[in-house]
Amino acid sequence: MLYSPCKLRHLQKDTDEKNTSREDDDTSAEDNTREGSFKKRKFLPKELKEKFACARPSGKQVKDFNHHITAELEKLAAAYKSKKDTWRALGYQKAISAIRNYPRPITSREEALSIRGVGGRLADKVAEIVESGKLRKVAEVCEDEEAQTLQRFMGVWGAGPTTAHGWYIQGYRTLEDLREKGNLTRHQQIGLKYYDDINSRIPREEVAEIENYVRSAAHGIKKGLIVMVCGSYRRGRATCGDVDVLVTHPDGQSHETVFQPLLNKLRETGFLTDDLVTQEDNGNQKKYLGVCKLPGEGQKYRRLDVIVVPYCEFAPAAMYFTGSAHFNR
DNA sequence: GGGCTGTACTG
DNA sequence: CAGTAC
DNA sequence: GCCC
DNA sequence: TTGTG
C-alpha cells in the first residue's frame, strides 16, 4: 500500500532538453542536492557522497562506465530467468543495477567486491570481463538452441518461463511455429502479432508525442487532469521500453470518473489498438495495459500503461512508477 | 538455511 | 490456483 | 546470484 | 520562474 505522500521533492526531471550529452543506456540520476545545499550541514563524510546517488552532483547523467561488464551479465541474467532460476536472475539483476550505477570503471575483483550486491562469484566474473573482455560462461549458458529459443519465446508478451518451456518441449522453435501451431492466450496472440514493435525501444521524442496525445484527450474530458509519463522516460533515458502514463486530478475527485471516458476517446480515434489488461466493469479501475499507435504512416505499435490514482497518492505513485533510478540509492 | 515486494488480472 | 506482469 |  | 501537492 502506498502511504502518506510525505515530502518528495527533488523529483521532477529537468525539462531542459538542451542536454546534448544524452548518451543512452543508463541511469541518469536526477537532479540532486548540490554542494551548496549541504553547506548548512556540518559534516559531509565523503563516503556518504560515494554511496548515495542523491548526494552526488551527478548533474547531467551518470555515464555507464562499465557497460562492457553489465552487457555480459545481462545475457546470463536473461538466460537464468528463462530457465526459471528466478532468484539467481534476481541476484544478477541487482548486481547489474549496482554496477551500472557505479561512478567509475571497475578495474579489479577487489573493487567489484566492494559494491553492495556484488559477491564473490560475480566479482570473479567481473574480473574475467575486465581482463579478457568477455565471459566464457556466456557462451556456455546462452548459446545453445534451447536458451536462444526460450528467450525468443519470452519476448512474446504474456509468455514467461513456464510457457516458453512448454512451447519448447512441444517442439516449437520459431515464432512462425507459434503462429501456426501454438495455442496462445489472447494476450500472447497480441504479443506475437506485435512482436517486433513491442520489443523495440521507443525514442524519447516519440514518448513525448504519445504523452501529448493522451494529455489532449484527457483535457478534452476534464480540464485540470494531470497527465505525466513516468518510468524510464522520467528517469531521463534516451529510449524507453514502454510508455507509463500516470493520471490524477488535483480536486481529489475527478480521477474516479475519468478512466472510462478517456479510454473510449482514445479508442474512437484509433489510438488504442489492443487491450491487454483492463477491468472496465469495475468502476474503480486503477490501471490499463494495452497497445497504442500514433496516427500517421510508419508508426510502430507501442505498449502503453495508464494508471489513475487519487490525488493524495500522486507523489508516491509518481515515485513508484518512475522506479529504479530513485530507489537504487 | 531462507528471504529476495506486494498486488492484480486472466483463464 | 498458476502464470504473468507491473 | 546476494545478504543476513 | 518557483513552489506546491
Add this chain to the structure above:
DNA sequence: CACAA
C-alpha cells in the same frame, strides 16, 4: 504534471 503564487 498543472496550477497558483
